[in-house]
Amino acid sequence: MLNVTEIFHSIQGESTHAGRPCVFIRLTGCPLRCTWCDTAYAFYGGRDLTEDDVIARVRAFGCPLVEVTGGEPLSQPDAFPLLTRLCDEGFEVLLETSGALDTAGVDRRVHVVLDVKCPGSGMAERMHWPNLQRLASHDEVKFVIKDRGDYEWAREVIRSRDLAARCTVLVSPVFGETDARQLAEWVLADRLPVRFQLQLHKHVWAPDMRGV
Numbered sequence: 001m002l003n004v005t006e007i008f009h010s011i012q013g014e015s016t017h018a019g020r021p022c023v024f025i026r027l028t029g030c031p032l033r034c035t036w037c038d039t040a041y042a043f044y045g046g047r048d049l050t051e052d053d054v055i056a057r058v059r060a061f062g063c064p065l066v067e068v069t070g071g072e073p074l075s076q077p078d079a080f081p082l083l084t085r086l087c088d089e090g091f092e093v094l095l096e097t098s099g100a101l102d103t104a105g106v107d108r109r110v111h112v113v114l115d116v117k118c119p120g121s122g123m124a125e126r127m128h129w130p131n132l133q134r135l136a137s138h139d140e141v142k143f144v145i146k147d148r149g150d151y152e153w154a155r156e157v158i159r160s161r162d163l164a165a166r167c168t169v170l171v172s173p174v175f176g177e178t179d180a181r182q183l184a185e186w187v188l189a190d191r192l193p194v195r196f197q198l199q200l201h202k203h204v205w206a207p208d209m210r211g212v
């Protein structure tokens, strides 16, 4: 059984897949509390659905790209077989995860977008660092940057672990809080080998709108 906040069809707003039509499965619940989280409505509530229900709802959208997100999707043990089932059904599968939960049980076909929570999130000490050793070239690592302190912390993690040689590294401003231009200029000044991203959907729809 899966506890689900929402299943919706939208334009992927993040990662290297930004701009592509995508179905989102937002699982309920998260053990973290990032200071700037834009999805606190997924912490509680939700509706219990069987894996078959979820697959049927996803299939109905007729879209080959699916993202499992949350909340923290890996906080539900049944998320692991769901990811495998989605791959078996022929979907291209993305997983958006906080970095705090072990990704060892995630199907290797899944494209993992792994956050590394910076100090400004208040959750940096929750990082499960062995997750970085399991990154495949189709995976992506994301740093959401609140301020200059976060930027310098992320830069050190990227350089000391040679992350850009392993996979795409994304840096994103905290929406509505971090000056995007400032972050872009820091990246350029340092020749940091990352992909700067904005949350595209928040520029298309109202930033606080659900289900997009």
Ligand SMILES: C[S@@+](CC[C@H](N)C(=O)[O-])C[C@H]1O[C@@H](n2cnc3c(N)ncnc32)[C@H](O)[C@@H]1O
Pocket: 030, 036, 037, 038, 039, 069, 070, 071, 072, 073, 096, 097, 098, 099, 115, 142, 144, 172, 173, 174, 175, 199
């Ligand atoms: C809501 S989280 C759900 C998945 C998982 N719990 C995680 O944190 O990756 C989805 C993505 O949105 C990002 N995010 C949440 N609030 C944000 C904000 N205010 N500005 C920029 N990105 C944000 C998170 O860092 C994460 O990459």
Ligand SMILES: Nc1nc2[nH]cc(C(=O)O)c2c(=O)[nH]1
Pocket: 010, 011, 012, 013, 014, 024, 039, 069, 070, 096, 201, 212
């Ligand atoms: N359009 C859209 N793209 C997204 N990419 C990642 C999202 C997420 O909340 O994990 C998200 C989201 O909530 N909406």
Ligand code: SF4
Pocket: 030, 031, 032, 033, 034, 037, 038, 039, 040, 070, 071, 072, 098
């Ligand atoms: S881990 Fe993800 S869902 Fe949980 S509080 Fe942080 S951003 Fe929000």
Ligand SMILES: [Mg+2]
Pocket: 038, 039
């Ligand atoms: Mg979102």
